[in-house]
Amino acid sequence: FFWGFLAGFLEIVPYVGTTIGGILPVFYMLMVSDTLWQPLAVIGLYILVQQIEGNIISPNIMGPSIKINPMFIILGLFVGGIVWGISGMILALPILAVSKEIFRSFDATEPLSYLMENGLARKKDVFLERFDHEKHRILRLFFEKREEGE
Known part of the structure; x- marks a missing residue:
């Protein structure tokens, strides 16, 4: 015991x-x-x-409970190991889970949170129907035309 x-x-x-x-x-x-x-x-x-x-x-x-795509888990462990060593590998999953929820809270990054989830291949049509719009284009955030007064 x-x-x-x-x-x-x-x-x-x-x-x-x-x-x-x-x-x-x-x-x-x-x-x-x-x-x-x-x-x-x-x-x-x-x-x-x-x-x-x-x-x-x-x-x-x-x-x-985590619902993160295994590809992102492996990538996160790899990047975490390169950047911070063993500590980075330990922190990789919590950082991925928090990142996924942060991405979900903004319109422009919401598609990224769905890309990080499991089973995206089965939900491909739903994903494209929901996020194939101009407001979800990430590049729009960086290359928006500014109005003259700004």
Whole structure:
């Protein structure tokens, strides 16, 4: 019970916490066990639990709530890693989610928020019908003709 609680608590720290949460029980089992199969069983079970949590449980819980296109997630992780390293990769998804909502709040950038969503290929006709208008042209923001009095 203690090791499970500690591993769960250490999940708060990205990347490093998961590793530490798995190494500590293995070291404990190496010290108290006379056989080698028990530490190996701890390693195997820990990897199994992490794989189930990371590949099945978390995507099913977080995927519908974030609703960001996987291409943008990969691009965000790549750019975040180049710009800020590991910190940038950690912050990439929250920054993408906030950016998507900010884009949605302005008429000119609203199409960008829809481009960032999942399933755009299925909603292509709806997207074009809704946003294929002059007011949604981003270049319009930069090249508008100014009136003489401005």
